[in-house]
Amino acid sequence: MSSEVGTLPARVNSSTRVRFAPSPTGRLHIGGARTALYDYLLARQTEGAFVIRIEDTDRKRYVPGAEEEIYEVLSWLGMEWNEGPDVGGPFAPYRQSERADIYLAHAEQLVDSGHAYYCFCTAERLASVRKEQQARKKPPRYDGLCRRLNSEEALNRKHVGESHVIRFKTPRQGKTTGVDVIRGEITVENATLDDYILLKSDGLPVYHLAAMVDDHLMEITHVLRTSEWLPTFPLHVLIYEAFGWEQPAWVHMSVLLNPSGKGKLSKRHGSGGAHAVYPLELKELGYLPEAVVNWLALMGWSYDDRAEFFDMPDLIRKFSMVKLNASPAAVNFSKLDHFNGLHIRSLKQEDLAKRLVSHFHAADLEVTEAELAPIVPLIQERIRTLNEAVEMSGFFFRDTVQPDPQQLIGKNMSAAESAAAVSRSTELIQGFDRLDAESLELALRGLADDLDLKVGQLFGILRVAVTGQRVSPPLIETMEILGMGLVLERLNRAAELLDSLE
RNA sequence: GCCCCCAUCGUCUAGGGGACUAGGACGUGGCCCUUUCAAGGCCAAAACCGGGGUUCGAAUCCCCGUGGGGGCACCA
Numbered sequence: 001m002s003s004e005v006g007t008l009p010a011r012v013n014s015s016t017r018v019r020f021a022p023s024p025t026g027r028l029h030i031g032g033a034r035t036a037l038y039d040y041l042l043a044r045q046t047e048g049a050f051v052i053r054i055e056d057t058d059r060k061r062y063v064p065g066a067e068e069e070i071y072e073v074l075s076w077l078g079m080e081w082n083e084g085p086d087v088g089g090p091f092a093p094y095r096q097s098e099r100a101d102i103y104l105a106h107a108e109q110l111v112d113s114g115h116a117y118y119c120f121c122t123a124e125r126l127a128s129v130r131k132e133q134q135a136r137k138k139p140p141r142y143d144g145l146c147r148r149l150n151s152e153e154a155l156n157r158k159h160v161g162e163s164h165v166i167r168f169k170t171p172r173q174g175k176t177t178g179v180d181v182i183r184g185e186i187t188v189e190n191a192t193l194d195d196y197i198l199l200k201s202d203g204l205p206v207y208h209l210a211a212m213v214d215d216h217l218m219e220i221t222h223v224l225r226t227s228e229w230l231p232t233f234p235l236h237v238l239i240y241e242a243f244g245w246e247q248p249a250w251v252h253m254s255v256l257l258n259p260s261g262k263g264k265l266s267k268r269h270g271s272g273g274a275h276a277v278y279p280l281e282l283k284e285l286g287y288l289p290e291a292v293v294n295w296l297a298l299m300g301w302s303y304d305d306r307a308e309f310f311d312m313p314d315l316i317r318k319f320s321m322v323k324l325n326a327s328p329a330a331v332n333f334s335k336l337d338h339f340n341g342l343h344i345r346s347l348k349q350e351d352l353a354k355r356l357v358s359h360f361h362a363a364d365l366e367v368t369e370a371e372l373a374p375i376v377p378l379i380q381e382r383i384r385t386l387n388e389a390v391e392m393s394g395f396f397f398r399d400t401v402q403p404d405p406q407q408l409i410g411k412n413m414s415a416a417e418s419a420a421a422v423s424r425s426t427e428l429i430q431g432f433d434r435l436d437a438e439s440l441e442l443a444l445r446g447l448a449d450d451l452d453l454k455v456g457q458l459f460g461i462l463r464v465a466v467t468g469q470r471v472s473p474p475l476i477e478t479m480e481i482l483g484m485g486l487v488l489e490r491l492n493r494a495a496e497l498l499d500s501l502e
Numbered sequence: 503g504c505c506c507c508c509a510u511c512g513u514c515u516a517g518g519g520g521a522c523u524a525g526g527a528c529g530u531g532g533c534c535c536u537u538u539c540a541a542g543g544c545c546a547a548a549a550c551c552g553g554g555g556u557u558c559g560a561a562u563c564c565c566c567g568u569g570g571g572g573g574c575a576c577c578a
Contacts, residue, residue, distance in 0.1 A: 021578095023577080023578050058577055183507075186506075206575090227571080231573040254507090255572070257571075327570090328507095328508070330514080331513090460537075464538095469538090476537080
């Protein structure tokens with residue numbers, strides 16, 4: 001393990017602390033889940049702490065229930081956390097809205113040390129300044145009006161209660177360099193940076209202040225975030241420097257792109273269907289958490305030129321930050337299907353039966369794990385999602401099936417010939433005490449021979465008769481499980497349907 | 503408009519100067535197996551964005567161009 005992370009700062013092997021810091025502003029999507037996964041893998045691999053921090057300083061964008069969904073998704077995917085708003089921890093509270101006083105104190109500390117200043121400009125003035133700059137094709141930036149205020153005047157205005165924010169006093173000259181684990185040095189001219197607001201007029205911080213303060217206070221050693229933070233990365237370096245803090249290891253991973261490769265993954269692609277972008281949606285569609293984890297891990301990270309099938313313990317062992325890919329990755333849903341199939345097939349039969357239950361229930365089929373048990377071996381290697389099991393084997397649990405009469409006609413056969421085949425099959429089956437696969441198959445193959453039919457012709461008719469479907473689990477085993485009663489019943493029904501065609 | 507990042511098959515990627523007739527996976531096509539559908543096995547098509555350098559030698563290093571992505575809020 002040490003060789004895989006050997007190029008990273010030495011503290012990797014001491015006590016690593018990694019945090020997943022989502023905003024409860026909407027549903028957690030697969031991009032967020034992937035970030036959390038990498039956080040988790042790094043923490044577990046180094047036997048460090050995985051921390052959840054809720055970044056809810058924007059009261060306007062707060063979405064009730066979003067925080068709960070975050071916990072639900074992480075739990076479902078199998079990432080247990082060591083510290084967080086719900087479980088507490090040595091650095092509580094872990095919800096930024098509950099830490100307002102901390103940020104205020106730190107912002108004022110920066111004012112005192114000359115690294116920040118009070119700004120009394122109104123939103124209207126800022127908007128007009130920005131508009132004017134854009135009209136002149138100039139980069140929109142704060143014009144520095146309040147930066148020039150002397151501290152005495154600023155303090156006075158503050159004390160009489162004038163609404164204000166605290167801005168960072170970004171150096172006007174020079175450049176700032178930050179070091180990223182996967183991209184190396186990122187350098188930016190300070191002049192292209194802004195005097196960013198650190199503390200809003202409502203007294204709450206913006207990300208730039210809150211995240212830096214918390215990462216330091218919570219002793220976070222590795223900051224993993226997506227590359228959309230690259231433009232303000234140097235600002236964050238500057239903030240750390242202003243406080244005189246030691247920087248964490250910065251890791252800016254690539255973003256996820258839409259399946260088309262055009263643009264950042266959008267929610268629009270989600271909502272039902274094959275392109276669900278929310279993990280919880282994937283769960284409902286019948287994807288295994290193991291498969292989702294496997295799939296997510298491989299979008300922007302790779303192990304070697306061969307292995308791809310991983311479970312969580314594998315990933316914990318094999319993960320390496322330096323193997324994170326710097327370029328954006330388009331999500332590939334067909335690969336998720338593939339992984340899901342692989343993971344379904346690697347499940348123990350009892351386990352698969354257990355997981356199938358809720359999906360049958362969702363389709364109004366009240367089945368039990370025990371009833372599913374004999375079906376599982378028949379479908380395990382045929383399904384790619386849990387929901388497909390319902391489509392494929394739901395007929396086992398319905399009182400009747402509704403075959404399409406036309407489909408009851410055998411290949412290259414007439415309706416009458418097909419009806420005859422059904423009636424001969426019925427007679428044959430009536431001769432059984434009970435249906436056992438071995439002798440039933442022998443008998444049915446013999447019958448096909450007698451009728452001068454190909455096995456596929458006869459079986460095709462019986463398949464549709466008995467299951468109501470053209471695609472089903474293997475016919476013989478299916479009939480065995482269904483039992484004589486149901487098989488005969490459905491055969492009779494098929495005979496009627498065939499007769500009605502003539 | 504300005505700033506930052508990125509660039510190998512359709513997609514995810516291996517590759518860190520010679521091991522490259524560029525490897526794997528998904529998807530696609532074909533064959534085998536076969537009671538349907540799968541699964542499995544075999545095979546095939548499919549890529550180093552362009553141009554300059556550096557070097558005996560470049561997918562690998564540098565520069566420019568182009569393309570793609572991201573950012574430019576009292577959002578994160």
